[in-house]
Amino acid sequence: MKKIVVIAFIFLSTLTQAQLTSKEEVAPELVEKREAQKKEITNNYLALKNNLLVSDSMAVVKSAALLQQSLKNFRFKKLNLEQMNEATTKRKEIINLVAEVEATKNINKQRKIFETLSAKFWDLAPKFKVTDNTLYFQVCPMTNAVWVSDSKEIKNPYYPKNMLTCGAVKASL
Template sequence: MRKLLMIVFVCITALAQAQLTSKEEVAPELAAKREAQKKEITSNYLALKNNLIASDSLAVITNATALQNSLKNFRFKKLSLEQMNEAAKTRKEIIALAAEVTSTKNINKQRRIFQSLSVKFWELAPKFKAADTDLHLQMCPMTSAEWVSDSKEIKNPYYPKNMLTCGVVKASL
């Protein structure tokens, strides 16, 4: 009986050690994949903003579609159930707003939708922000319209012809 217990103990210990080693080997890969997802989400949002600055409505549609797709694949981590539900709800709203952007080629309508999308995006920006990225919440003081940028330099996506550099940095991550 003792030998049997000893064999079971050795097997369980070996199995536990194998699982621990497996987790140690996989964790960096998963962390890298998650960082890549965060970069993709942020890049898609920033490309959308930059194409609004360039007044390229077709590129805006492409970026809004890419943003939707990257958000659909993202899973939140380390949140309470209440926080998870709130984050999932906000993500769903961002996806719906991005879909709304893709439904029109009118750049002014795209900009109006982008205002709401930017407010929602900033709510989740701490979850989407890649470790090596700085994000800044910027605002046009004339209209109170907000957007997120990876630079402190102001480039207003709402009025690029008349007020390109009009704005202030409200917050940073």
């Protein structure tokens, strides 16, 4: 009986050690993959914003499709159940808004949807932000429309012809 207990103990110790070694070897790879996913989401959002700046509705549609796909592929980590449910709900709302942007080719409708999308995106921006990147929450004081940028420089995606530089940085991450 004692031999069985000792053998079982040795087996479990070896198994635990193998799992620890396995996790140590895989972790940097997973961290790198996750950072790439976060960068993809942020870059796709910024591409969408930048396409609104140049008033290219077809490019906005393409950017929206890419953003939608990258959001669907992302999984939240290090959240308790309540936080996970909240983040997942917000992500789904953003995905639905992105789908609305993708469904229309009218630049004014795209911009209107982008207002709501940007506010919701900012709520989850800490989860999507790449470690070595700063994001700025900007607002147009004339309309209170918000957007996220990777630059302090104001380039208003809602009124690029009339009020390109109208806005202010409200917060940063």
